């Protein structure tokens with residue numbers, strides 16, 4: 480459905496230098512899949528999407544989307560896809576139904592067909608209560624649903640979404656996801672989206688591509704990324720420990736992983752206790768044997784915990800930085816200006 484080889488984009492930077500926004504993007508995305516492009520601000524997510532949707536011309540490399548080359552057949556690509564950009568696409572003053580009907584006219588649908596399509600999407604995205612309201616009077620979540628409906632008017636086989644849920648409250652985000660997953664199940668469309676939100680990539684995407692500095696630094700299912708690149712975090716708090724005994728026991732429990740045992744004072748305890756942590760596979764399985772081993776050596780364990788890894792642990796392991804920060808609005812002169820291209824909802 481999407482295939483890219485060495486796709487790259489450089490921009491002229493503020494001081495006359497160059498900014499590499501995307502470097503060597505090589506990937507194949509299957510029809511019917513749900514892929515999340517996950518990365519921090521400035522990682523190159525939007526630029527990648529904008530090249531794949533023909534809004535930006537690549538500096539190097541090639542890509543085909545729905546079987547058409549993004550550089551030589553942009554019209555064919557656009558007629559096969561939907562694109563929901565970061566900014567709201569609906570006109571401020573138009574009523575929701577009118578927006579959807581005129582979008583249908585834009586795509587050349589006949590009068591009856593555009594009304595039928597608008598009704599179908601109003602129903603699918605639960606917009607029945609707001610059809611006669613101008614989009615500027617809608618909540619953030621409702622506006623985002625209108626955007627998605629607009630992107631679906633031409634019945635695309637593939638829908639690109641650039642941060643569909645950024646800025647929405649948790650309840651609207653969860654509703655939006657219900658709609659997206661419902662649409663996917665009903666229509667069988669391929670979804671390719673960018674997100675900052677670790678939880679939604681983890682929960683909903685079948686495939687997660689972690690992007691940083693314009694490059695894909697990891698690409699797999701969330702479960703495999705977490706087990707291969709992060710592992711479980713096992714922590715034990717030991718009263719008055721024999722340090723070498725505890726460290727050896729934790730290293731043995733980690734079995735082969737590059738096990739660095741960290742230790743530090745245990746907060747919230749009245750006794751002289753030390754907290755030890757190690758990263759390992761299947762901490763839940765290792766814990767009983769570890770506790771028995773420590774008890775056999777006279778070590779009194781006050782508390783034990785196994786924490787499953789998150790995608791943030793994956794990102795931290797790969798880059799040394801955390802992704803767990805709220806997205807900020809892009810600012811500054813080097814941010815892309817919103818572009819309107821016929822055939823694609825901006």
Ligand SMILES: Nc1ncnc2c1ncn2[C@@H]1O[C@H](COP(=O)(O)OP(=O)(O)OP(=O)(O)O)[C@@H](O)[C@H]1O
Pocket residue numbers: 490491492498499500501518519520521522523524525526527809813814815816
């Ligand atoms: N038109 C442009 N001119 C110059 N630099 C640009 C332009 N568009 C993007 N960039 C730069 O390219 C890099 C990647 O930007 P991009 O918007 O693709 O990142 P992103 O991962 O989508 O970030 P965000 O999550 O904030 O949207 C950034 O350093 C950005 O400043």
